[in-house]
Each structure stands twice: as structure tokens, then as C-alpha cells.
Amino acid sequence: LEASYAALGQTPQAQEAALARAEALLSMGQSRSALVVIDGLLRDGYQHPRIPLAIASALRLSDDGTAAEAVLQDALTADPASAAVAYALGDLRLGLSESLAEAPEAAERRQALAQSALETLQSAAQLSQQSPEVVARLGEAWRVMGNLGEARAALTLALETGAGTLPARIHARALCSLGRIGLAEGQAEEAQARLEEAYALASWNKAIPLLNRVAGSNIPEKADAMRMYNRARAAHLVVEARELKKARNWKDALVKLHAAQKAFELWPTVDAGDPAETYLREATQELKQLS
Numbered sequence: 001l002e003a004s005y006a007a008l009g010q011t012p013q014a015q016e017a018a019l020a021r022a023e024a025l026l027s028m029g030q031s032r033s034a035l036v037v038i039d040g041l042l043r044d045g046y047q048h049p050r051i052p053l054a055i056a057s058a059l060r061l062s063d064d065g066t067a068a069e070a071v072l073q074d075a076l077t078a079d080p081a082s083a084a085v086a087y088a089l090g091d092l093r094l095g096l097s098e099s100l101a102e103a104p105e106a107a108e109r110r111q112a113l114a115q116s117a118l119e120t121l122q123s124a125a126q127l128s129q130q131s132p133e134v135v136a137r138l139g140e141a142w143r144v145m146g147n148l149g150e151a152r153a154a155l156t157l158a159l160e161t162g163a164g165t166l167p168a169r170i171h172a173r174a175l176c177s178l179g180r181i182g183l184a185e186g187q188a189e190e191a192q193a194r195l196e197e198a199y200a201l202a203s204w205n206k207a208i209p210l211l212n213r214v215a216g217s218n219i220p221e222k223a224d225a226m227r228m229y230n231r232a233r234a235a236h237l238v239v240e241a242r243e244l245k246k247a248r249n250w251k252d253a254l255v256k257l258h259a260a261q262k263a264f265e266l267w268p269t270v271d272a273g274d275p276a277e278t279y280l281r282e283a284t285q286e287l288k289q290l291s
Contacts, residue, residue, distance in 0.1 A: 019041060019048055023050070026061065034054065049079070052074070053075075065092060083127035086121075087137070090117045094113070094121070094144065097114040114141065117144075118141040130157075130161070132157075132158045135154050136159070137170075143155075143181060148184060155177055158174055168201050168202075172201040182194060200275055231276040234261075234280070235276045237257070241254075245286070245290075261280070261284065
């Protein structure tokens, strides 16, 4: 993108390349650099439907969800038929609702955000002709609102219609939501099955707390859940070590890697296809280099 942007010069194609560059920066978490690029485009008078989405993503990365919500609401008001903006707004509101503390004083705000997210995602699902990605997030909104029947139906539909096409992150999140529903309904075996699928997608963040709950149940597969839980935690430590290494925090990176390696040793597997094995190899290699 950098090369194409430089080669195209001051042309409409260059502006499109610049927007793609900003989106690439956002995907790497570089919100400030992305906003600089977007600001340059706006100064040049460049308009594109993806610009509000990019601005909102940058604001969200900067932990300014309120400003991101305002940007998306303005964009949706200007273009009520935009499924992409409606989905982004509903996704943001649901994320804000989930991030609020469980404190009683936050209950009203949390409920209002969840309700608003549900309504916006219902609209997005209709506008997108029931896109599996949108329907999956709608299912999560139903779960947050406490309607487990609607949640299960939407999540199941999303997994069925999006089989083979859903991004791994969305797929894993939907599986974990179904796992949560199973646990809430006392169906630990079903939850275990869903979490095994999420584990296979290497969705450590989502699967870890749920695997822990399954491991504490009385189902026959609790030993498998305990193994997956500890290996998922070890894999997540390797991910954290990567970030510490990027920040040149070698000492803490080493601590994380040693802890990960020890956990992998305590919870081995004979399954060569276990997704956590890649992280074990990474930890071993990184320890050799850093030591």
C-alpha cells in the first residue's frame, strides 16, 4: 500500500490507496497514524463511505467510544440504508454495554446501550439481507439482553449460513456465546462441545473464562476442559509476550514465555493438530533467542 500510494501521485486512485493505507494502519492498532492519513484526505475534500467507519475505528482504538458512536450515528443519519454503518454502530454499542462494570450505578446505562445495540443490529441484519456476520452479533445482543432463545436461534443461523466464510474471530465469538448459553441453561456438555470448536480456532481470549467454568463442572469431559483451559492460558501468555517484545520489554516477555513453557509442560497433548502447539514452538524458539 505504501508503494502504490507513492507511485500513484495526486490522483483519485492515490486517495483510494491512502484510505486503504489508513485502514491497514488501523488493523495494526496504529490509530494515531491512521487519523493523520484520514485528516489529509478530508483536507483535500475527499469523500468516501468508508471514511466515517475508519474514523470511528480509530476513536474506538483510542478508547473514545462516545465520540466513535457520535461519528457513526451522524453517518447513519446521512445514509440510513448503509448496512455497514448500522452494523458498526450496533457492534460499538454492544461492546460499550459489555465493557461497563457490573456496578448497580451502571445498570441503567448498560441496559440502554444493549437495547439500542439490539435495535441497530436488527436494522443492520435487514439491510444486509441477513449477513451471517451481522446475524452472529445480533445473537450476542439477544444474549446480553437475556433472551437466550432468540440468541441461540440467531447464533445457530449465523454459523449455518456462514459455514466456511465467517472470519475466524467472528466464528469463535459466536461459538463462545453459544457456550455461555449452554452454561446458563445448565447444559455443560453442549457448552464443552462449542468451546472445543472455539479452542480449535485459537480464540484464547473468549474461550479461557468459559473453559474454566466448564472445567469446574461435573461433566465427564471436565478433564479435557481443564487441559484446554490451561493450554489456552499458556498460548495467551505467548501472545502477551509478543506485545511486550514489540515494546522492547524483554524482562517481562521472558517471564511470560517461561510461564507459558511451564504450563505447556504440565499440560501436554498427543494431538499434533492441537492449535496451541504452534504457540509452544514459538515460546521455545523465543526463549532460545532472548536467553
